[in-house]
Amino acid sequence: MVKLALVQLLVSSNKQQNLKRAATLIKEAANKGANIVVLPECFNSPYGIQYFEEYAEELHGETARALSAMAKESNVYLIGGSFPEIQFGKYYNTCTIWNRVGELIGTHRKVHLFDIDIPGKITFQESKVLSPGNELTLVDTEHGTIGVGICYDIRFPEMAMIAARKGAFAMIYPGAFNTTTGPLHWELLQRARAVDNQMFVAACSPARDTSATYHAWGHSTVVDPMGKVLATTEESEAIVEAELDIEEMKNARTSIPVSFQRRFDLYKNVAE
Numbered sequence: 527m528v529k530l531a532l533v534q535l536l537v538s539s540n541k542q543q544n545l546k547r548a549a550t551l552i553k554e555a556a557n558k559g560a561n562i563v564v565l566p567e568c569f570n571s572p573y574g575i576q577y578f579e580e581y582a583e584e585l586h587g588e589t590a591r592a593l594s595a596m597a598k599e600s601n602v603y604l605i606g607g608s609f610p611e612i613q614f615g616k617y618y619n620t621c622t623i624w625n626r627v628g629e630l631i632g633t634h635r636k637v638h639l640f641d642i643d644i645p646g647k648i649t650f651q652e653s654k655v656l657s658p659g660n661e662l663t664l665v666d667t668e669h670g671t672i673g674v675g676i677c678y679d680i681r682f683p684e685m686a687m688i689a690a691r692k693g694a695f696a697m698i699y700p701g702a703f704n705t706t707t708g709p710l711h712w713e714l715l716q717r718a719r720a721v722d723n724q725m726f727v728a729a730c731s732p733a734r735d736t737s738a739t740y741h742a743w744g745h746s747t748v749v750d751p752m753g754k755v756l757a758t759t760e761e762s763e764a765i766v767e768a769e770l771d772i773e774e775m776k777n778a779r780t781s782i783p784v785s786f787q788r789r790f791d792l793y794k795n796v797a798e
C-alpha cells in the first residue's frame with residue numbers, strides 16, 4: 527500500500543506565500559500518513575505566459591531549495607508540481623521530484639507545450655515563451671517506479687504507455703486544465719491513461735482563483751488501474767488522498783491481460 531496525497535493549492539501571485547502554504551499542506555498530508563505528495567503545475571506563480579519570465583528561476587534556485595526542505599521535513603517523496611525554469615536564456619515548465627531526505631531524484635520539463643485555440647473560449651500559446659523538454663521521465667522510489675508528465679502531456683498516450691511498459695505503477699501529472707477543457711477531458715484522460723495501461727494515474731491541479739487570469743479546473747483526481755476514480759474533489763483548496771494497492775494493478779493485469787495481447791507486429795509503423 528502506498529498513500530498518495532494531491533495538494534490542490536490556491537496559488538496566488540505572491541511566491542513566498544505559495545511556498546509557505548505548500549509547506550504547510552505537505553506537512554498536513556504527511557501527518558495523515560502520505561508517502562508521496564504532489565503539488566500542482568505552476569504552484570509558485572500564476573499560470574499564464576505573461577508570468578513565466580518574471581517568476582522563472584534556475585533549477586537549483588529558491589523554489590528548488592524550498593521543495594527539498596519540504597520533502598525532508600515531511601519525510602515524503604515530493605512531486606513538486608512545476609515552476610517556470612530558466613536555463614541559458616530559455617524557459618521551461620519544469621517539475622522537480624524529491625526523495626524523503628530532500629535529494630533531487632528527477633526533473634521533467636513539459637514535453638508537449640500547451641498551444642491551443644478554441645474560438646470564443648480559450649487561446650493559450652505556451653510556445654511563445656517556453657521551450658519544450660526533450661526527455662520522458664521515470665523516477666525510482668522505494669514504492670516502485672513512477673512516470674511523470676505535466677498537464678498537456680496527458681493528451682499524448684504514448685508517454686504513459688512507455689512508462690507502464692518500463693515498469694511504472696503510476697503516472698502522475700501536475701496539471702492545470704481550465705473551465706473549458708476541464709469538464710470535457712480532465713477525468714476522461716486520466717481514466718483513459720489508467721485503463722489503457724492498467725496503472726494508477728493522478729493529476730494535481732491548483733485550486734480555482736476566479737480573480738486570476740486563468741481559471742483552473744481544480745478536481746485533482748486519483749484513478750485506479752481499472753479506470754475507477756479513487757478520490758477527487760471540487761475546485762477549492764483541498765488535499766486529495768488515496769491508498770494505492772499494488773495488488774489491484776496485478777489483478778487488473780491478470781484478469782484483462784492486454785499488455786501480453788498487444789500486436790506490435792501490426793503497429794510498428796505508428797510514427798510514419
Ligand SMILES: NC(=O)CC(=O)C(=O)O
Nearest residue numbers: 640677678702703704707
Ligand atoms: N494547461 C495545460 O497544459 C493543458 C490543458 O489545460 C488542456 O490540455 O486542456
